[in-house]
Amino acid sequence: MAAFFQQVVSGLASGGIYGALALAIVLIHRATGVINFAQGEMAMFSTYIAWTLTTNHGFSYWPAFAVTLLVSFLGGVGIHRAVIRPVERGPQIRVVIITIGLLLLLNGLAFWIWSGEVRAVPSPFPAGTIDIGGVAISWSDIGTIAVCLTSVLVLSAFFRFTKVGLAMRAAAVNPSEARLVGVRVSSMLGLGWGLAAMLGAIAGMLTAPNVFLDPNMMQAVLIYAFAAALLGGIDSPIGAVVGGLILGVGLNLLGTYVDFVGSDLKLPAALLVILGVLLLRPAGLFGKTVVKKV
Amino acid sequence: MNRKLMMTCVALVVALALGVTAAIAGTVRGGSDPGITDNSILLGGTAPLTGPASQYASVARGAEAYFKYLNATKGGINGRKITYKYADDAYNPAQSVPVTRQLVEQDKVFAIFNSLGTAHNVAVRPYLNAMKVPQLFVASGATTWGRDYAQYPYTIGFQPSYQAEGWVYGKYLSRTAPGAKVAVLFQNDDYGKDLLGGLKRGLQRSKVKVIAAQPYEVTSPDVASQIAKLKASGADTLAIFATPTFAIQAFQFANKLGWKPKHVINNAVASASTSMQIASSAGQNKLVNGTISIQFLKDPTDPKWKNDPAMKLYRTIMKKFAPSANVADPLHVYGMAAAWTASDALKKAGKDLTRESLRKTLDTFTATGNPFMLPGIAVKTAGKDHYPVEQMLLQKWQNNSWNSFGGLWGYRAS
Numbered sequence: 001m002a003a004f005f006q007q008v009v010s011g012l013a014s015g016g017i018y019g020a021l022a023l024a025i026v027l028i029h030r031a032t033g034v035i036n037f038a039q040g041e042m043a044m045f046s047t048y049i050a051w052t053l054t055t056n057h058g059f060s061y062w063p064a065f066a067v068t069l070l071v072s073f074l075g076g077v078g079i080h081r082a083v084i085r086p087v088e089r090g091p092q093i094r095v096v097i098i099t100i101g102l103l104l105l106l107n108g109l110a111f112w113i114w115s116g117e118v119r120a121v122p123s124p125f126p127a128g129t130i131d132i133g134g135v136a137i138s139w140s141d142i143g144t145i146a147v148c149l150t151s152v153l154v155l156s157a158f159f160r161f162t163k164v165g166l167a168m169r170a171a172a173v174n175p176s177e178a179r180l181v182g183v184r185v186s187s188m189l190g191l192g193w194g195l196a197a198m199l200g201a202i203a204g205m206l207t208a209p210n211v212f213l214d215p216n217m218m219q220a221v222l223i224y225a226f227a228a229a230l231l232g233g234i235d236s237p238i239g240a241v242v243g244g245l246i247l248g249v250g251l252n253l254l255g256t257y258v259d260f261v262g263s264d265l266k267l268p269a270a271l272l273v274i275l276g277v278l279l280l281r282p283a284g285l286f287g288k289t290v291v292k293k294v
Numbered sequence: 295m296n297r298k299l300m301m302t303c304v305a306l307v308v309a310l311a312l313g314v315t316a317a318i319a320g321t322v323r324g325g326s327d328p329g330i331t332d333n334s335i336l337l338g339g340t341a342p343l344t345g346p347a348s349q350y351a352s353v354a355r356g357a358e359a360y361f362k363y364l365n366a367t368k369g370g371i372n373g374r375k376i377t378y379k380y381a382d383d384a385y386n387p388a389q390s391v392p393v394t395r396q397l398v399e400q401d402k403v404f405a406i407f408n409s410l411g412t413a414h415n416v417a418v419r420p421y422l423n424a425m426k427v428p429q430l431f432v433a434s435g436a437t438t439w440g441r442d443y444a445q446y447p448y449t450i451g452f453q454p455s456y457q458a459e460g461w462v463y464g465k466y467l468s469r470t471a472p473g474a475k476v477a478v479l480f481q482n483d484d485y486g487k488d489l490l491g492g493l494k495r496g497l498q499r500s501k502v503k504v505i506a507a508q509p510y511e512v513t514s515p516d517v518a519s520q521i522a523k524l525k526a527s528g529a530d531t532l533a534i535f536a537t538p539t540f541a542i543q544a545f546q547f548a549n550k551l552g553w554k555p556k557h558v559i560n561n562a563v564a565s566a567s568t569s570m571q572i573a574s575s576a577g578q579n580k581l582v583n584g585t586i587s588i589q590f591l592k593d594p595t596d597p598k599w600k601n602d603p604a605m606k607l608y609r610t611i612m613k614k615f616a617p618s619a620n621v622a623d624p625l626h627v628y629g630m631a632a633a634w635t636a637s638d639a640l641k642k643a644g645k646d647l648t649r650e651s652l653r654k655t656l657d658t659f660t661a662t663g664n665p666f667m668l669p670g671i672a673v674k675t676a677g678k679d680h681y682p683v684e685q686m687l688l689q690k691w692q693n694n695s696w697n698s699f700g701g702l703w704g705y706r707a708s
Contacts, residue, residue, distance in 0.1 A: 002526075003522070003523070003526040006522045006525075006526070006551070007519060007522055007523075010518040010519055010522050011519070013518065014515070014516065014518060014519075017515075107344075108344060111344050111348055115348070116344075116347075116348030116349050116351070117349055117568065117620075118349070118538055118539050118542060118568075118569055118572060119572070120572045120575065127578070129550055129551070129552060131552070136550065136551045136552050138550045207515075210516060210518075210543070210546070211515055211516045211539070211543060212539055212542050212543060212546075212572065214539060215348075216345070216346045219513075220513050220514055220515040221515045224515065252519045255519055256519065256523060264482050264509055264510075264511055266511070266514060267511060267513050267514065
């Protein structure tokens with residue numbers, strides 16, 4: 001039984017990371033209506049900034065954390081300004097393709113600047129583990145999930161209770177009418193990119209102490225994050241995190257107790273989740289089905 | 295976002311996740327050998343300059359530095375200066391094929407040398423052999439290079455085979471830890487499977503058993519779940535047959551779970567001391583101490599070679615011809631050892647160098663005294679034995695560096 005719970009705990013920890021990145025994907029989708037394929041690489045890039053600050057510039061963890069969030073926010077807004085805005089009004093597929101270009105660009109840049117060497121990134125949480133009935137739970141796992149849940153609460157509150165949040169939703173759902181009532185649509189979309197980059201930075205900094213930092217760190221995570229975002233409903237922040245946790249635990253248990261899945265078929269299983277959700281319940285677990293008049 | 299676009303996105307995710315393979319077709323040409331003049335030899339190769347295995351790019355850079363040194367101080371080989379042109383395949387076999395064809399057909403290289411990766415070299419092997427282009431010193435320890443020599447006579451490997459390496463670990467455990475229960479984490483491809491197979495061969499008829507083995511995919515984000523399963527098996531020895539990132543994770547997760555296997559064996563050694571230092575979290579992860587691995591090269595961080603003339607030469611070459619590279623990275627030594635051997639073979643193939651004369655030279659070949667390899671290790675082929683390097687030393691991770699111990703181990707893969 002201890003083995004079962006150990007798998008659940010390890011699944012929750014991975015799930016928290018999928019959820020954190022899924023949250024960033026959901027945020028951009030909610031704010032701008034597109035899927036950002038470069039989300040993982042943006043997170044990786046931010047993590048490198050944090051690593052450089054702590055390793056080469058003598059920052060301690062939390063100042064580096066704050067500076068990274070700020071830089072990421074500005075970077076997100078900057079990316080939106082520079083490459084997304086010019087094509088925003090065209091077909092969505094153009095934006096999607098630009099984000100794929102960004103993925104390759106950021107990945108190549110990271111290799112060029114920091115080389116492919118594996119780096120250790122400090123964790124903000126204590127190193128030890130607590131033992132509950134033979135199940136080892138590390139503080140960093142608990143911290144990851146806690147940060148993830150906090151982010152989702154803050155984000156939901158932001159969208160629901162603040163004027164800016166409401167304006168962002170309006171700008172995404174119906175740009176022309178939002179503009180009529182005085183919402184500065186383009187700034188709202190830029191804000192969405194900035195916030196998503198910030199969330200991505202958090203996801204990256206949570207992931208790196210566990211999986212170690214290299215330029216490809218987030219590529220595998222990204223696919224699971226997509227699955228998590230879709231499972232929870234691509235528009236629902238809470239759904240993204242819950243989807244991440246379900247996916248993390250589900251895949252671990254599947255790998256442990258279903259022989260032919262094993263550890264090798266986890267990725268196909270995640271892809272199957274994406275496909276299944278889109279075919280059976282496109283709105284996901286927490287999403288609302290959108291009906292459009294044509 | 296509408297459903298159609300969503301489906302397009304899914305298709306893109308699938309494409310990103312899987313990658314595609316390309317077919318190859320080769321044609322045979324006659325005529326004189328390209329890539330060679332009275333004062334030059336052009337060698338080509340593929341290397342992962344970007345992508346998931348870009349740490350291994352140092353293998354090509356080390357070799358390049360050695361050729362530059364040779365050109366500058368000795369005027370090349372038999373009066374011919376060597377140019378080594380390596381191109382990026384992003385560690386993707388589907389890219390190795392067109393890149394290699396380009397090197398052969400457009401750049402007109404004399405031979406392919408030191409291309410990295412198992413699947414990558416397997417993908418271009420039929421083409422190169424059909425074109426009769428030597429595929430020199432493949433940077434991979436798969437057994438197929440030596441085993442399938444009769445079918446692909448233009449291809450030759452270099453380093454000890456993974457099977458031999460696994461066998462050495464098996465023998466070492468059966469001698470030093472009778473009754474040990476071994477858990478194995480391995481990469482789910484030829485590389486991990488050859489190591490696991492070798493380990494099992496080494497353990498035959500001994501009291502040591504492999505009681506659990508867990509594969510992982512290179513595309514997975516981490517190996518936490520596998521380590522939890524291996525711990526649950528009750529094993530007291532952990533063998534990690536993985537690439538550096540996953541090996542580091544394995545050490546970290548095992549430590550986190552409070553698992554303290556007695557002997558830990560890994561092969562992340564190839565890429566080095568830096569990975570081991572990260573794995574040990576600057577000495578905090580005690581699990582890493584006493585880790586066993588193999589080596590056939592001189593490790594630039596091993597204090598034993600501090601005043602060794604060859605390693606002094608190595609540092610001088612690096613300083614002059616690869617000034618921005620990390621001198622402590624042993625993969626540069628690997629590249630130099632391969633380049634040294636290639637130079638030796640080219641010299642022995644004679645003044646009238648052709649692809650055919652090079653192949654014949656390597657057919658029965660002995661090169662002793664490679665300064666970058668551990669003393670006593672020879673590069674040798676003869677008759678049916680086409681495994682150039684078959685000897686190695688065991689080494690232990692202690693006091694933040696690898697320390698070799700014991701005598702030479704040798705094993706012929708099959």
